[in-house]
Amino acid sequence: MNLKYGFFPGCTLKSAEKELMMSTMxxxxxxxxxxxxxxxxxxxxxxxxxDYDEFTATLxxxxxxxxxxxxxxxxxxxVCNTCTLMLRTAKxxxxxDGELKEKVNTGLERAGMQYxxxxxxxxxxxxxxxxxxLERLKEKVVRPLNGLKVAxxxxxxxxxxxxxxxxxxxxxxxxxxxxxxxxxxxxVNFDQRLACCGFHAVFPAEKEVNKLTRINCLSPKEAGADxxxxxxxxxxxxxxxxxxxxxxxxxxxxxxxxxxxPQLIGxxxxxxxxxxxxxxxxxxxxxxxxxxx
Amino acid sequence: xxxxxxxxxxYDGQKSWNQDYEIDYEKGRTVLWSLTMIREKxxxxxxxxxxxxxxxCGSCAIxxxxxxxxxxxxxxxxxxxxxxxxxxxxxxxxxxxxxRDLAVAWEPKMEKMKKVNPWLIxxxxxxxxxxxxxxxxxxxxxxxxxxxxxxxICTSECNxxxxxxxxxLDPFIFNKAYRFAVDSRDxxxxxxxxxxxxxxxxxxxxCMQCVSNCPKHIDLTGEISALRNMSMKMGETKNQGARHAxxxxxxxxxxxxxxxxxxxxxxxxxxxxxxxxxxxxLRMMKTGKINPLELQKPxxxxxxxxELYDYAKEVEKSES
Numbered sequence: 001m002n003l004k005y006g007f008f009p010g011c012t013l014k015s016a017e018k019e020l021m022m023s024t025m026x027x028x029x030x031x032x033x034x035x036x037x038x039x040x041x042x043x044x045x046x047x048x049x050x051d052y053d054e055f056t057a058t059l060x061x062x063x064x065x066x067x068x069x070x071x072x073x074x075x076x077x078x079v080c081n082t083c084t085l086m087l088r089t090a091k092x093x094x095x096x097d098g099e100l101k102e103k104v105n106t107g108l109e110r111a112g113m114q115y116x117x118x119x120x121x122x123x124x125x126x127x128x129x130x131x132x133x134l135e136r137l138k139e140k141v142v143r144p145l146n147g148l149k150v151a152x153x154x155x156x157x158x159x160x161x162x163x164x165x166x167x168x169x170x171x172x173x174x175x176x177x178x179x180x181x182x183x184x185x186x187x188v189n190f191d192q193r194l195a196c197c198g199f200h201a202v203f204p205a206e207k208e209v210n211k212l213t214r215i216n217c218l219s220p221k222e223a224g225a226d227x228x229x230x231x232x233x234x235x236x237x238x239x240x241x242x243x244x245x246x247x248x249x250x251x252x253x254x255x256x257x258x259x260x261x262p263q264l265i266g267x268x269x270x271x272x273x274x275x276x277x278x279x280x281x282x283x284x285x286x287x288x289x290x291x292x293x
Numbered sequence: 294x295x296x297x298x299x300x301x302x303x304y305d306g307q308k309s310w311n312q313d314y315e316i317d318y319e320k321g322r323t324v325l326w327s328l329t330m331i332r333e334k335x336x337x338x339x340x341x342x343x344x345x346x347x348x349x350c351g352s353c354a355i356x357x358x359x360x361x362x363x364x365x366x367x368x369x370x371x372x373x374x375x376x377x378x379x380x381x382x383x384x385x386x387x388x389x390x391x392x393r394d395l396a397v398a399w400e401p402k403m404e405k406m407k408k409v410n411p412w413l414i415x416x417x418x419x420x421x422x423x424x425x426x427x428x429x430x431x432x433x434x435x436x437x438x439x440x441x442x443x444x445x446i447c448t449s450e451c452n453x454x455x456x457x458x459x460x461x462l463d464p465f466i467f468n469k470a471y472r473f474a475v476d477s478r479d480x481x482x483x484x485x486x487x488x489x490x491x492x493x494x495x496x497x498x499x500c501m502q503c504v505s506n507c508p509k510h511i512d513l514t515g516e517i518s519a520l521r522n523m524s525m526k527m528g529e530t531k532n533q534g535a536r537h538a539x540x541x542x543x544x545x546x547x548x549x550x551x552x553x554x555x556x557x558x559x560x561x562x563x564x565x566x567x568x569x570x571x572x573x574x575l576r577m578m579k580t581g582k583i584n585p586l587e588l589q590k591p592x593x594x595x596x597x598x599x600e601l602y603d604y605a606k607e608v609e610k611s612e613s
Contacts, residue, residue, distance in 0.1 A: 011551040016582040040593035042549040043541060047499050051521040051538040056605040060545055063601060107604035111597025156452075160501035161514070170505055171360045172375050196452035196500035203560045204534040205496035208456040215456075241577060280580050 006068035006076040007035035010083040017233035019277020023262035038067040044086035061090030081157035081232035087121040142270040144184025151220030152176035155232035183268035192219035197238040213246035217254040298380040324364035340393035351442030356384040361449040386449035409470035414481040431477035438472035440509040447503035461493040464503035471516040490524040495534025549592030
């Protein structure tokens with residue numbers, strides 16, 4: 001398998017979640033995966049834009065995919081659950097509806113572009129399992145995460161809806177556990193493993209999402225986990241940056257560090273934690289790293 | 294002989310307990326078969342509901358190892374394989390009042406559903422004598438939504454209902470609101486959309502559990518999105534949800550990418566942001582997560598992006 005991909009970072013990697021950009025690039029380099037950032041990509045609409053205008057949501061994502069097709073790559077890789085969902089939703093709609101495809105291309109023509117449908121949209125987690133392979137990943141581990149108890153928080157949009165995402169059964173996925181175990185970590189089962197982080201309604205449903213964050217942090221902590229790990233920057237932001245707010249007024253300590261998946265991988269590959277942006281977290285990751293050392 | 298271990302969460306109207314059962318495994322059976330075996334052979338006091346046995350009546354949904362399914366159409370083997378176990382845990386659906394064991398109460402949900410006027414408010418063209426005429430295109434708009442069998446799986450799996458005080462409408466109620474709001478024979482969309490809006494339409498977390506677990510594959514999330522869009526077109530634009538959605542639409546037009554620093558202000562307004570988000574913003578700045586001084590340049594090809602917006606508006610105009 002040719003390990004050359006079009007890379008769709010998504011907005012958070014350029015701003016609040018720069019550490020995911022740093023860690024993704026470091027890990028890709030260490031594994032020999034070539035990521036070519038799409039030139040001129042735009043926001044995927046983050047599962048909000050379609051509430052305002054569904055056709056525009058399809059158009060901007062057709063354009064994003066067309067940017068990848070122009071590179072001649074087989075796959076466009078993302079590291080955000082919601083970006084993956086938005087791009088795949090647009091792709092599925094267009095690929096299944098010839099009339100829509102024509103309509104989309106009439107619009108894209110004005111921007112001097114064309115959507116062909118030749119590039120697949122995937123997530124780094126899937127690339128590691130499907131294209132790279134666990135055995136190969138294991139060979140690259142220089143600092144096995146022995147003794148680290150990892151709670152995998154999948155996030156909704158890498159699993160659902162299954163007719164768009166379809167990589168694994170959303171009722172009991174295993175991909176995150178497979179990666180964590182390949183890195184030498186111990187995986188912890190916990191009630192909120194497949195829960196929603198609530199990020200997409202953090203403004204209109206602030207009170208409820210705050211409550212959800214408490215449960216989502218307490219559940220892995222009570223199950224004995226040292227950290228949460230997630231393949232989605234939006235889940236990470238919700239669980240990490242909003243954690244102090246969720247702690248407020250609560251006697252019980254909910255503190256738990258929240259790692260991005262590439263950060264966990266990077267640690268096992270022996271990459272300097274600073275290069276993985278570990279210091280950019282709201283909830284301090286350093287005590288966990290000390291315990292690991 | 295291979296045994297099947299089943300733990301059932303029991304409830305007798307006062308107290309709740311877990312009860313273990315063991316039955317002989319038989320290949321190719323459904324979950325409903327296991328419940329029937331337990332009731333017939335081991336424990337006649339076990340309460341569960343089922344009727345049609347064909348996934349039509351919607352009365353037999355329960356939670357198995359945390360996931361809600363219709364037991365009549367769920368093979369036991371699929372659950373055993375999925376959870377790699379020989380022990381299954383049966384519980385009543387979440388977010389329902391439990392009557393006994395696995396049976397839940399629907400009356401409170403039906404009362405709640407009345408909020409969206411879940412009936413046809415007929416256009417003048419319809420008459421008692423001749424009924425209504427509806428073309429194929431108009432029927433297609435409601436075809437999937439009318440497949441709902443009121444099984445409650447969407448409610449049981451809903452993440453918002455897990456943390457909500459009960460105001461948020463169950464996904465099947467949003468479906469009902471949508472179904473009448475877009476029905477060509479209904480003359481009062483607003484009477485269905487507005488109550489949906491008033492009952493926390495924008496609090497849906499977009500977790501996709503409803504749409505992923507619906508046994509009739511109804512696009513509930515798409516319907517919620519359509520209801521939001523209709524509510525905005527009806528003038529409900531000055532709320533956090535609508536302003537948030539608009540911010541994504543506008544930012545993508547302006548620079549191609551989201552301006553995360555400005556997003557709270559666009560959604561909540563300057564005053565509310567200043568009053569509620571300062572500690573959060575300080576935390577974000579301290580760790581370098583937001584930098585208000587960072588300049589955002591438009592993406593390459595931004596003109597093309599704006600062309601797409603113009604085009605979308607033209608298409609909408611020509612199709613309406």
